[in-house]
Amino acid sequence: MSDTNSYIIVIKLGTSSLVDEVTREPRIANMSLIVETIVQLRRQGHKIVLVSSGAIAFGMKRVGMSSKPTKLAAVQGLASIGQGRLIGLFDDLFRQMNQTIGQILLTRNDISDFTQYKNAKNTLHELLDMGVIPIVNENDTLSVAEIKFGDNDTLSAITAGMVHADYLFLMTDVQCLYTDNPRKNPKAEPILVVDKVDDLVVKTDTESGGSQVGTGGMTTKLIAAGLATNVGVTTIITLSSQPDSILSIVANIQSMDRSDLSIEAQTKYIASEIKANKIPLHTRFLGLPRATKIISDKRFWLLHGIKTKGALYIDQLCYEALTRKDRAGLLPVGVVAVEGNFHESECVSINVIPERSSPLSEGLEVGTCRVNYSAIEINLIKGLHSSEIETVLGFADSEYIAHRDNLAFQPTLPPSTESLFDNH
Ligand SMILES: Nc1ncnc2c1ncn2[C@@H]1O[C@H](COP(=O)(O)OP(=O)(O)O)[C@@H](O)[C@H]1O
Numbered sequence: 001m002s003d004t005n006s007y008i009i010v011i012k013l014g015t016s017s018l019v020d021e022v023t024r025e026p027r028i029a030n031m032s033l034i035v036e037t038i039v040q041l042r043r044q045g046h047k048i049v050l051v052s053s054g055a056i057a058f059g060m061k062r063v064g065m066s067s068k069p070t071k072l073a074a075v076q077g078l079a080s081i082g083q084g085r086l087i088g089l090f091d092d093l094f095r096q097m098n099q100t101i102g103q104i105l106l107t108r109n110d111i112s113d114f115t116q117y118k119n120a121k122n123t124l125h126e127l128l129d130m131g132v133i134p135i136v137n138e139n140d141t142l143s144v145a146e147i148k149f150g151d152n153d154t155l156s157a158i159t160a161g162m163v164h165a166d167y168l169f170l171m172t173d174v175q176c177l178y179t180d181n182p183r184k185n186p187k188a189e190p191i192l193v194v195d196k197v198d199d200l201v202v203k204t205d206t207e208s209g210g211s212q213v214g215t216g217g218m219t220t221k222l223i224a225a226g227l228a229t230n231v232g233v234t235t236i237i238t239l240s241s242q243p244d245s246i247l248s249i250v251a252n253i254q255s256m257d258r259s260d261l262s263i264e265a266q267t268k269y270i271a272s273e274i275k276a277n278k279i280p281l282h283t284r285f286l287g288l289p290r291a292t293k294i295i296s297d298k299r300f301w302l303l304h305g306i307k308t309k310g311a312l313y314i315d316q317l318c319y320e321a322l323t324r325k326d327r328a329g330l331l332p333v334g335v336v337a338v339e340g341n342f343h344e345s346e347c348v349s350i351n352v353i354p355e356r357s358s359p360l361s362e363g364l365e366v367g368t369c370r371v372n373y374s375a376i377e378i379n380l381i382k383g384l385h386s387s388e389i390e391t392v393l394g395f396a397d398s399e400y401i402a403h404r405d406n407l408a409f410q411p412t413l414p415p416s417t418e419s420l421f422d423n424h
């Protein structure tokens with residue numbers, strides 16, 4: 001988290017903001033405007049991380065390909081051609097304004113270990129402290145399904161969590177989130193303020209994705225907004241062709257005192273500011289209040305840095321023991337069921353069912369843990385006391401399935417004293 005008047009801002013640019021959807025030519029005027037805005041924000045004392053898509057589209061243009069190939073190696077090759085050209089163009093533009101940039105290409109593999117995650121975080125902070133603009137993209141040339149973030153909306157939200165950003169701007173080719181895809185439904189209504197992403201009822205048109213050149217459409221932006229707001233990062237969807245809107249939106253958010261305003265009152269106020277042309281149309285996803293939003297790096301990494309390889313089911317009583325103040329580690333006796341085929345040291349989701357006899361379909365996913373035993377081993381020892389582990393497995397590396405330091409729960413869950421199932 002940053003000082004009072006200096007913010008850490010992550011700006012995500014989608015492919016549709018960087019290349020023309022029809023000609024696939026770089027949108028140089030748009031990129032120049034974004035560069036100018038970023039330099040202006042830097043000069044105001046803010047720290048900016050740019051998460052930029054575009055490598056594959058730039059590669060396609062270079063080799064004269066009109067549609068994205070289906071063969072993975074071909075996509076990887078195109079990303080290798082395009083990433084150099086993309087970063088080269090950014091460097092040319094930023095250099096005009098005497099601004100240094102740094103390139104960071106990531107796969108999930110690069111942060112699969114907590115020490116590596118902290119290294120990535122330290123590098124980002126070091127670059128920011130040096131006054132550099134880090135430009136992040138997925139390392140598409142090397143990434144395959146198992147180690148992919150998959151889309152840059154998610155990557156930008158993870159980056160925002162990693163650097164403890166204040167704001168995440170998802171800059172795209174529509175002005176905001178609508179009740180339906182505005183390309184298909186002209187009656188779609190803008191949504192100005194979102195308090196809880198999980199409660200949203202909108203159509204995001206997953207089947208046809210979004211623009212011709214983007215990945216994931218609005219669906220991945222909502223996933224990213226949920227992830228970022230859960231760790232306190234206020235997230236904004238707005239039009240990339242008006243990048244200077246970042247300045248007015250940040251100023252507007254700061255001028256509002258949220259504490260005593262209802263969502264309705266905030267929406268009314270924002271609508272009036274938009275109508276008066278003080279700020280452009282955008283969607284604002286509110287971050288959790290300051291008191292609840294700060295989670296440790298380890299917890300964020302467990303929850304969002306690594307892919308889960310399976311699932312453990314526990315009952316409500318075990319969940320209470322794991323989440324109370326002097327919380328315990330997860331013992332074999334608490335585990336009701338195991339799903340997936342994972343190894344020791346891998347991460348799995350934690351799901352709570354009301355009672356041990358409840359069907360697994362009633363399970364609510366509440367967090368992630370890093371396990372000390374494989375799926376096969378946990379299946380053998382689930383429901384047993386730790387003293388029985390050695391007899392059953394022939395060894396007992398730990399009395400816990402997961403040590404408490406390797407357990408992480410979503411920050412939005414009710415306190416452990418309240419039932420998770422009251423509202424379900
Ligand atoms: N409910 C919705 N509100 C706004 N846009 C939507 C919605 N559902 C789908 N979309 C589509 O999402 C697109 C933006 O996503 P995408 O093309 O992946 O952009 P980017 O390349 O910026 O990531 C829009 O052009 C729009 O057609």
Ligand SMILES: N[C@@H](CCC(=O)OP(=O)(O)O)C(=O)O
Pocket residue numbers: 013014015016052053054055056057079137138140150151152153213214215216217
């Ligand atoms: N990493 C890929 C972009 C992936 C992606 O999420 O694209 P987009 O939906 O345009 O932000 C690339 O550089 O081409």
